[in-house]
Amino acid sequence: MAYVPERIDGDMTGGRRAYQRLPGVGGSGLWRSRTETWLGPDHLLLVEGVYTERYRRVDLADIQAISYATTPGALRATWALLTGAALMFGGGLLPIAYGAAPGEVLWLQAFTFLLVVAAGVNAARGPSCRFLLKTGVQTIEVPSLRRVRKADKVYEVLLNRVEAVQGAVSTPEAPTRLSAHFAAHPELLRTPGLRVSRARLHLLAYAAVLTSAAVSAVDLAIPLDMVLSVAGMVGLAGAVLLLAAVAEQRDSTVPPSLRALTWWALGAQAVSFVLSVAAGIAIVVTQIDPGTPPDPVMFETIPPEYRQPLDLLGLLFDLPFALPGFFMTLSYRRKLRRPARDAQATP
Amino acid sequence: MPRRMFACPNCGEPWPADLANRLMPGRCPSCRAEARLHVFPALFRSESTGAEGESAALDGESTCFYHAGKRATVICEGCGAFMCPLCDVELAGRHVCPRCIERGQVPEARETMIPPHTRLDQIAGSLGLLSLLTFFMCFPGIILGPLAVGFGIASLARPRGPVPYVRWGAAGGIIGGSVATLLAIVWMLFFFSAFTAAP
Structure with missing residues (x-):
């Protein structure tokens, strides 16, 4: 919907001096814009955008x-970061099991450290x-x-x-x-209409992950550098x-x-990616050319016998989610189309 | 979760009325999430409802430009479109349609609105950072650096939006852009001398 500017009474300069910034900066969702909240003498101003500010x-x-x-988002994020850290830690130790000196692969634990710091900061924000x-x-x-601590402060300020x-x-x-008001206005308790989604992105995502799994299976049978690259790229597209x-x-x-399945599939993709990179680095460090700096881009130089575990890892994390996800999406889309067909059939 | 005020923003289940206006946070009975709800007297005010459009009675009658089935009762003074009472916005004594307000075609509306404000200082800051990151590529640095400086100076000359802010981006753009331009020039000269000195 196009933006309709809100009315303002009084001159801009006077209003600017009177604005008080309320705590909290942030966007909503993954791609939405930055938002700030300002309190004016008689109104609340929501400022949205980075390069172009829009006002409500x-x-x-x-x-x-x-x-x-409260929502479980922050807790889930902390657990996800800690899981990632644990996987990175394990992945970083893998080369030692293959015979690498601990000093050579110590730098891998820098990622673990970053993830632990991120989890700590996230937990500290409440x-x-x-x-x-x-x-x-x-x-x-x-x-x-989006955080209770800041919401509490703004709640009190707004209340007063x-x-x-x-x-x-x-x-x-x-x-x-309030009870009397609900009795007079029952629509306030009614669930509002949800946005109808045709789940095109779900279909594309699961199709991409399935394709990636299929290509990985092909790579198991016919190990070719090109096939492995294609599987990686399609898998990455699927994750996005x-x-x-x-x-x-x-x-x-x-x-x-x-x-829920889509969330699980996304988590599985993340875990699969971390494990693949860690295993890839471990193999490169210890088997390909000991002593050279590890490079995760060197997958194509990995001999087939070491690539098979990577392919199996991909299949293990892709198929159990992508297959049911793809068919659930198809079934949902079929159900969406059915009422439309029924409506056409009814004279 | 859909935005429904009297339902839990976490699980979507309706909240009991006794959760309202408590001094301490309560709990959603469904998901046990910590919750607070405060209602104000404005909720219980009788709401004035807007005028409803009347259905067009006869075939020959003029209909609203935005609602084909409604009888037009007034003409927009901005664009001349026929409007039903639902679309009629009275602003500074003039009758205009919402689209004219949105397009900024009503001078009276322009004076009383907060239009979107472009933050040149933020653009300058981002360009300054980008030019610093790409100065070694010579040409991006040569182009982005002066652009960042230009945006930074332009933002200093421009009035701020309705909310106060410090123009850190402008400073970053001017300093970053200048440094990136200089570095890019030095880099280019280095390359030029290296190529010309080669036998």
């Missing part, structure tokens, strides 16, 4: 409710949350308030400022009034598409089972 103004007198709830703000015409999610403008609903009377599908499936009609 919410009058304090129009705010009907604010809320937030639990994640979603912050919502309701006016008479819309419910806005504030993307800059909005109550100073509108007055307060006391703690004992709020449930009674899975990432896009994960972002696209949010707030959509994609069934929960398919959503």
Whole structure:
């Protein structure tokens, strides 16, 4: 939808001096823009964008409710980073098992260290949350308030400022009034319509991962440098598409089972990638040319007998997710088309 | 999860009314997520509803440009389109359509809106960084460096947007761009002398 600028009363310079920045900077989702929240004398200003700032103004007198709830996102991210660190640690030790001197492969643990630091920073930022703000015409999610600590601060500031403008609903009377309001407006409790997704990205992603698995299987039978490169590139494309599908499936009609499977498939791709790189480095360091700096790009120089474990690793992480995912996506798309066909058939 | 105010943003299940306006955070009864909800008097105000478009009664009647089935009652003073009462926006005593406001064709609207603001300082900063990263390629450095300096100077001469900010990007663009340009020139001279000195 095209952007419609919000109204502003008063001169720009005066307004600028009066703005107070609220904690929190951040975007929502994977590709959405940076957002900041500013508090004006009588309104809240949401600033979105890096190179072009767009403004959304919410009058304090129009705010009907604010809320937030914790989400498991931050915890999941910490666990994912720690799992990655553990895998990197194991992968970094692999060359030692093949006979490399610990000093030669110590630098590999730098990645482990980076992942552990990232996990620590993420954990220190505290639990994640979603912050919502309701006016008479819309419910806005504030993307800059994704952590409880910051959301709590803004919640208190907004509470005081909005109550100073509108007055307060006391703690004992709020449930009674809200219950009566729900009874008068049952639509407030009804689930809003979800965005219809045709799951094209899911289909493409699972098709790419399946293709990658098939090419890996071919490489098992006929070990060719070109085949392994193709498998790697298609697998990478599949991982990128899975990432896009994960972002696209949010707030959509994609069934929960398919959503969960897509997350698992993405995780499997990440683990498979880390393990492949670690195993590849281990083989290159210890078997190909001991003493030369390891280079993960040197997969094509790996002899077939060492490539087979890599191919098997790819198959193990691709097939169990890609096969059910592909057919679940097809079945979902078929179900989506059926009502449309039924509607055409009915005179 | 869809944005529904009176449902848990985590699991989507409706919240009980007694979660509202508590002094301490409560818990979502469904997913046990820590939750807070505060309602304000504006929620219980009677809402004024906008005018609804009337259906066109006769075939010959003018219909709304945006709603084909609705009778047109007013003409947009910006573009001349027929509008139903639903599309009619009254602004500074004029009747205009939402599209004219969006396109900035209503001078009165332009004076009272916050238009999008291009952050030249951010562009300068990014170009400065990019020019520093690519100076060794000579030509990108020669092009991006002066561009970063130009954007940096232009951003200093331009008024800021509605919210205050320090123009760190402009400083970064001017300094980074200048250094990258110099480095790119030195690099080019080095290459030139190396090639000309070769037997």
